Amino acid sequence: MxxxxxxxxxxxxxxxxxxxxxxxxxxxxxxxxxxxxxxxxxxxxxxxxxxxxxxxxxxxxxxxxxxxxxxxxxxxxxxxxxxxxxxxxxxxxxxxxxxxxxxxxxxxxxxxxxxxxxxxxxxxxxxxxxxxxxxxxxxxxxxxxxxxxxxxxxxxxxxxxxxxxxxxxxxxxxxxxxxxxxxxxxxxxxxxxxxxxxxxxxxxxxxxxxxxxxxxxxxxxxxxxxxxxxxxxxxxxxxxxxxxxxxxxxxxxxxxxxxxxxxxxxxxxxxxxxxxxxxxxxxxxxxxxxxxxxxxxxxxxxxxxxxxxxxxxxxxxxxxxNEKPFEKAKSPAVPKKNDISFEHVSFTYKGGKVPALKDVSFQIKEGKTVALVGPSGGGKTTAASLVPRFWDVDEGKVSIGGVDVRNMDEQELMNRVAFVFQDNHLFKTSILENIRISKPSASREEVLTAAKAAMCTDIIDKLPNGMDTVVGTKGVYLSGGEIQRITLARAILKDAPIIILDEATAFADPENEYQIQKAFDRLTKGKTILIIAHRLSTVKNADQILVIVDGSIAEQGTHQELLQKNKVYARMWTEYESSATWKVTVKGGAKA
The missing domain is CATH 1.20.1560.10 (ABC transporter type 1, transmembrane domain)
Known part of the structure; x- marks a missing residue:
């Protein structure tokens, strides 16, 4: 110190x-x-x-x-x-x-x-x-x-x-x-x-x-x-x-x-x-x-x-x-492409004894979608957090378009990446300003277009002052799924070439999940996507699925390839399908 x-x-x-x-x-x-x-x-x-x-x-x-x-x-x-x-x-x-x-x-x-x-x-x-x-x-x-x-x-x-x-x-x-x-x-x-x-x-x-x-x-x-x-x-x-x-x-x-x-x-x-x-x-x-x-x-x-x-x-x-910001690149480089590469990445949290990631390597080609799945605590969110430099790697490197993220200008890096987290926050201001925070220069029409693309029209229509309604006052509150759609509108308005989705449908009910999935189609079109999900149905169509277990890649491939391997992912899929078809037996023998 x-x-x-x-x-x-x-x-x-x-x-x-x-x-x-x-x-x-x-x-x-x-x-x-x-x-x-x-x-x-x-x-x-x-x-x-x-x-x-x-x-x-x-x-x-x-x-x-x-x-x-x-x-x-x-x-x-x-x-x-x-x-x-x-x-x-x-x-x-x-x-x-x-x-x-x-x-x-x-x-x-x-x-x-x-x-x-x-x-x-x-x-x-x-x-x-x-x-x-x-x-x-x-x-x-x-x-x-x-x-x-x-x-x-x-x-x-x-x-x-x-x-x-x-x-x-x-x-x-x-x-x-x-x-x-x-x-x-x-x-x-x-x-x-x-x-x-x-x-x-x-x-x-x-x-x-x-x-x-x-x-x-x-x-x-x-x-x-x-x-x-x-x-x-x-x-x-x-x-x-x-x-x-x-x-x-x-x-x-x-x-x-x-x-x-x-x-x-x-x-x-x-x-x-x-x-x-x-x-x-x-x-x-x-x-x-x-x-x-x-x-x-x-x-x-x-x-x-x-x-x-x-x-x-x-x-x-x-x-x-006395906390040190990450060192700025002396000669920052600008990537010409938007692919993501992990090369022998290892990372341990401050004060931790067990590495959160151990020698992880994979690539996400520009315009493709890679999903990270696996047990909780396996390192999925940690891997996604290293792309925008929430932390810096201990060993190896994370690159965008062949440029180490540590050698990129911070503003350039933030402009290239949009986030949709499972736990999102709305400020105590209007819906308009909550969406526009991702692009302060955006016009009202641009914000409205992003809101429509994020399937937020029904939310805005029911609010007393529409887009100008202030969240968190006079009894105006949104559900978790509705908040998720508003944050999706932020990401759509930002229009970043790289999207990171971390359990984006975690708090959504079936109706909101359906709306969010439709919004994903607009958000992810032509973008480089890194998605983390426990609901395997949301990632089955990904170009590549990585199974992260205890900080390492246990297996990788497409949905069908991983099912044929009959290992970790296949067991996870079987358990997921079983849970999706659960029936609740009520008194009298009827099923709900």
Whole structure:
């Protein structure tokens, strides 16, 4: 991983405002100490003229000066917060912008490996944590570090003995604080964020799957992953709380127990004082002043904790920024044909031990259709994903028109390939814009033509505003098969020479499947097709069928050739035909 940048790197030219905020906060913290001196001088004046307080001529001046410095401290602190907030907002914005821009450069496989809930939390909440830290905690931390200088000076100005006694509980408090704020806390903060990230990701996946869960009455089973993530977080939180219980109690008692040291020491010292009135006056100053030390320590503790959170948030943002996009070809080549070739391709997923593909070689001639079939997890989708560079091969190469896809310009590659997945997504916008996303320059007439070719006319006719109906609002929702047809319209509008179909009829009912199959005829005409399907009836007419088992090609040939071999494909076809002719026997012996 690359070396972490300074948090202020993301502020750009606005980081000067953060520096000004820290300076203003430090000045404000020092000015905030001066009113205590004037309050003490009020007490001193009263002691001097007592019992005739009318002779205390300096009281109005001291009181006014205490108010002036208090107000001045507040105004400067307000200026500090203004500077810090402006810089913090810009920093958070830049973080989000840089991260989102970088995401657009990453291969599509990255999004398969990282859930949307996890990425959303990193981009949104992590940048929000840095914003809170820079806007509030960093100026407070600067002030909290400047305050001890003034505090220590004042503690020793009046009576060095009382000053030392006043510092004893704070030294003890610092010892406890260091136990809480050391490397172990940084590790705990990381675990805390990991637990929240995991919970957030599982929650998003659970909510997205609720319709399926309710359909199949699997609520308890489906809740398991989410529930386990909650239990992991609970376990971490309880253990973390228990580990901090004693240090936190010791810290709280020590910094709030200054009078347990100060009062007994004052009683003993006043007995031996030459001028007990002067000593008593100094003692009153320490009683008035030392509570600010408690506030100072708490600011240091909370600001330091938030500094760790901000650092961890920055680390998570940079975990995305440090992801390397695929290297761009230095001299990109443009294929003259649209055939696809796999040459001794091997590929293993990141963190995986077993290769997903092992020495796979095959060709798809231009304008021909090749189908990938086989057991789930065999590597079919992985093979198809290597064509558009969702991932890059570990060994061998994938070529289009004789050009390695790694040597093609990214835009050229994307323009040549259209995808129709089994799990498709419609944006919360009109049907028109949902289809036009594949070709933003397309006219309304072109979109309508593509929609008709994808057999979407019946869908559009039943919508209240036709093509301009916004999906997902006012009760407008589409079935899985209807969504599939809309995505087919996207692919038709794009008119790419290479089509990849991954379980394109997986969620379609018989009626929608029929419409989708008709749309396929329009989509695939004259194109190079790579199709993945479990419904063998959809691939029986393919020019070539490859049976992928455990990452390797077990057999290949046409439908008839594979049936004659009487091996894996023949068994799959027999099982498929059996399932297609199932009869359900109902009570009374009737068959449905």
């Amino acid at each position: 690359e070396k972490s940048k300074s948090l202020l790197f993301y502020a750009g030219n606005y980081k000067i405002l953060t520096y000004l905020a820290c300076i203003f906060s430090g000045i404000s913290a020092l000015l905030a100490l001066i009113p205590f001196i004037y309050i003490w001088k009020v007490v001193e004046e009263i002691f001097r003229v007592a019992p005739d307080i009318t002779k205390a001529e300096g009281l109005p001046h001291y009181g006014l000066m205490a108010v002036v410095f208090a107000v001045l401290s507040m105004l400067i602190y307000f200026a500090a917060l203004m500077c810090s907030h402006i810089a913090a907002f810009r920093t958070a914005r830049n973080m989000r912008s840089m991260t989102l821009n970088h995401l657009m450069k990453l291969p599509l496989g990255f999004f398969e490996e990282n859930g949307s809930g996890k990425l959303r939390r990193i981009i949104d909440e992590s940048s929000g944590q840095t914003e809170t830290y820079l806007a509030h905690m960093l100026p407070d931390l600067a002030g909290a570090y400047v305050t001890p200088v003034g505090v220590i000076v004042l503690l020793f100005v009046f009576d060095w003995r009382l000053g030392i006694i006043s510092l004893i509980p704070f030294v003890i408090g610092i010892v406890f604080l260091m136990k809480m704020m050391g490397p172990s806390l940084a590790g705990s903060m990381k675990e805390y964020q990991n637990a929240l990230e995991d919970m957030n990701n599982q929650a998003v996946e659970y909510v997205r799957g609720i319709p399926v869960v309710k359909t199949f009455q699997q609520s308890v089973y489906s809740f398991r992953n989410f529930h386990e993530s909650i239990l992991r977080y609970r376990k971490w939180a309880i253990n973390y709380t228990i580990s901090l219980r004693m240090p936190m109690c010791g810290y709280t008692v020590s910094i709030n127990g200054i009078f347990a040291f100060l009062i007994p020491a004052g009683v003993l010292l006043i007995l031996s004082a030459v001028d007990y009135k002067a000593f008593l006056l100094d003692f009153i100053f320490y009683i008035i002043f030392t509570p600010i030390c408690t506030v100072m320590m708490n600011k240091i503790m909370f600001s330091s904790e938030n500094a760790m959170l901000a650092k961890d948030a920055q680390r998570r943002i940079e975990s995305i920024l």
